[in-house]
Structure formats: C-alpha cells, structure tokens
Amino acid sequence: MIQPKSYSVICPKCSYSKVVHLQSDVLDIRDIILFCPKCNSLMQKKEPSFVTKFIDFLTKYTRTKRNSA
Numbered sequence: 348m349i350q351p352k353s354y355s356v357i358c359p360k361c362s363y364s365k366v367v368h369l370q371s372d373v374l375d376i377r378d379i380i381l382f383c384p385k386c387n388s389l390m391q392k393k394e395p396s397f398v399t400k401f402i403d404f405l406t407k408y409t410r411t412k413r414n415s416a
C-alpha cells in the first residue's frame with residue numbers, strides 16, 4: 348500500500364508555510380500548483396527538516412547494517 352506523501356511548502360515572499368498531504372494518485376508535488384493564501388505568490392517546496400533528514404539517515408544506516416550482517 349502506498350502511503351500518502353506529505354510536503355511542506357513555503358511562500359518565498361511572506362514565508363507563509365503549510366503541509367500538503369498528497370493522495371496516492373498524485374505523483375508529485377509539481378502536479379499541484381499552490382498559491383499562497385496571503386499574498387497569492389507561487390509556493391515552493393520546502394527542504395526536508397533536520398529531523399526528517401536524521402530519520403532518513405537512521406533508516407539508511409539501519410538498512411546498511413542489516414545487509415552487511
């Protein structure tokens with residue numbers, strides 16, 4: 348089963364940000380055009396947070412350890 352993805356998007360103009368939850372039938376955030384509700388600028392995908400990167404690192408590390416054992 349495909350889990351719905353979620354992305355953080357941020358407005359480059361006013362820094363308004365929100366989290367978008369993608370349905371499984373949506374392939375990519377680029378398929379959705381998001382406009383800032385405050386200033387109507389095109390919102391951009393935010394870089395993954397430190398916590399997200401850390402969890403990703405841990406997941407990869409654990410997988411590597413398991414494969415080499």
Ligand SMILES: [Zn+2]
Pocket residue numbers: 358359360361362363383384385386387388
């Ligand atoms: Zn804005």
